[in-house]
Amino acid sequence: MEDTFGEDDYFGEDEHIPAHEVLQTLEDAWLNEKFCPDLLPSQDSYVEAMMEQIQQMEDNLTKLKKTDFRVEVHHMELARIRYIITSYLRTRIEKIEQNTAFILEQETTRSPENPHLSEGELNYAREFLALQENHQKQLVLKHVPPPFQDFMSTQQSLVPNLRSHIFLRAKKDVNGVVIEGDRDTRDEEVDLEENSQHIMQYKPIANLIHDGSVQLI
Amino acid sequence: MPLTLTQRCCHLLAPLIPFTVVFIHLSDDDGVRQVFEEMRGLYDQNVAAANDSTADPDGTAISSIAIRHAALERNKRCLMAYVFNRSKKLRNMRWQFGSILPPEIKANLCEPEIQWFNSYSKCLARYMKSIGGQGLNLAQDVKPPKSLYVEVRSLIDYGKFELDNGEVVLLKKHSTHLMSRAQCEPLIIQGVLEQINH
Numbered sequence: 001m002e003d004t005f006g007e008d009d010y011f012g013e014d015e016h017i018p019a020h021e022v023l024q025t026l027e028d029a030w031l032n033e034k035f036c037p038d039l040l041p042s043q044d045s046y047v048e049a050m051m052e053q054i055q056q057m058e059d060n061l062t063k064l065k066k067t068d069f070r071v072e073v074h075h076m077e078l079a080r081i082r083y084i085i086t087s088y089l090r091t092r093i094e095k096i097e098q099n100t101a102f103i104l105e106q107e108t109t110r111s112p113e114n115p116h117l118s119e120g121e122l123n124y125a126r127e128f129l130a131l132q133e134n135h136q137k138q139l140v141l142k143h144v145p146p147p148f149q150d151f152m153s154t155q156q157s158l159v160p161n162l163r164s165h166i167f168l169r170a171k172k173d174v175n176g177v178v179i180e181g182d183r184d185t186r187d188e189e190v191d192l193e194e195n196s197q198h199i200m201q202y203k204p205i206a207n208l209i210h211d212g213s214v215q216l217i
Numbered sequence: 218m219p220l221t222l223t224q225r226c227c228h229l230l231a232p233l234i235p236f237t238v239v240f241i242h243l244s245d246d247d248g249v250r251q252v253f254e255e256m257r258g259l260y261d262q263n264v265a266a267a268n269d270s271t272a273d274p275d276g277t278a279i280s281s282i283a284i285r286h287a288a289l290e291r292n293k294r295c296l297m298a299y300v301f302n303r304s305k306k307l308r309n310m311r312w313q314f315g316s317i318l319p320p321e322i323k324a325n326l327c328e329p330e331i332q333w334f335n336s337y338s339k340c341l342a343r344y345m346k347s348i349g350g351q352g353l354n355l356a357q358d359v360k361p362p363k364s365l366y367v368e369v370r371s372l373i374d375y376g377k378f379e380l381d382n383g384e385v386v387l388l389k390k391h392s393t394h395l396m397s398r399a400q401c402e403p404l405i406i407q408g409v410l411e412q413i414n415h
Contacts, residue, residue, distance in 0.1 A: 080361070
């Protein structure tokens with residue numbers, strides 16, 4: 001990977017993040033998003049940076065001779081990166097379409113500095129919800145008795161199962177994760193050691209994904 | 218056997234549950250209409266019962282109203298689920314075939330559904346254009362790349378197909394080619410080519 005991007009590949013003028021670190025961040029975000037029941041904060045700035053990088057590398061590749069064997073290797077590498085990016089964004093779009101109203105409502109409770117949706121995704125979610133509402137009105141709601149005609153988006157929307165189980169690896173030591181008990185058991189506290197792997201419910205560790213202490217696998 | 222209360226709507230939903238089946242003779246209009254009729258009937262009974270306040274000495278009318286109300290809610294929910302799941306199938310078609318629906322599928326859709334498909338298509342295209350400032354087609358690169366080139370067999374007489382580098386290949390039925398994955402992926406999804414696995 002380091003070979004594909006030379007050590008002098010940097011992003012932007014002021015942000016000096018090596019390209020392979022950006023890729024690593026995106027790969028982590030992609031896996032997290034894939035295995036997480038809820039929608040995680042968007043990494044759109046990284047996506048954008050990576051796309052610019054791809055563009056640049058494609059331009060560079062056209063300058064190389066076709067017979068140069070490195071061309072093939074680099075094309076392969078680019079195809080892999082493109083797959084990660086598109087798969088990441090596809091996963092997010094699927095979640096947005098499935099739980100549109102829930103995600104939009106969650107988004108209004110967050111501060112503007114800490115959004116989970118990128119601008120494009122937010123517009124998309126709003127348009128998609130309007131589309132669904134109109135569709136339901138046309139096909140169902142118009143034809144049912146008057147008191148049953150409202151759409152009530154939040155009530156009809158599906159909600160992600162935050163109690164579903166996930167596999168995770170701790171990236172650093174985390175102490176005192178509280179696991180809520182149910183009626184028969186009491187709350188329990190567990191410590192996660194660095195590099196240890198666990199299966200647990202998503203809810204207690206949701207915050208740890210956000211601050212990067214754990215990685216879903 | 219006549220279907221009892223609210224059973225009709227379950228019959229609508231049942232064929233949608235196995236998701237692998239591309240069941241798209243979706244406009245079971247008759248079934249939907251019968252559910253609407255059932256709902257109107259229930260509602261009228263409820264209105265009549267509510268207006269006739271004299272005849273409820275033992276509170277039975279109240280419980281009947283509550284039951285009918287629950288049935289109405291349930292029917293509404295089932296109808297919406299039916300419409301939602303159909304739109305989800307249509308959505309998958311958009312990802313599979315692009316913005317133009319194959320005619321045999323279009324024949325099974327009602328007018329609002331065709332409109333929904335077109336609006337969805339536009340909505341998605343707008344989002345894809347906005348990604349990263351330069352736009353990105355998310356319907357591509359759907360499988361993790363294992364090698365740059367794949368061996369494919371043409372399933373139909375497709376005709377000439379121009380490659381990125383300007384070369385033209387003739388895709389005849391049963392002919393096999395070694396092509397770059399990125400270029401033939403859309404054709405594989407559309408069912409023009411088939412990947413040959415060794």
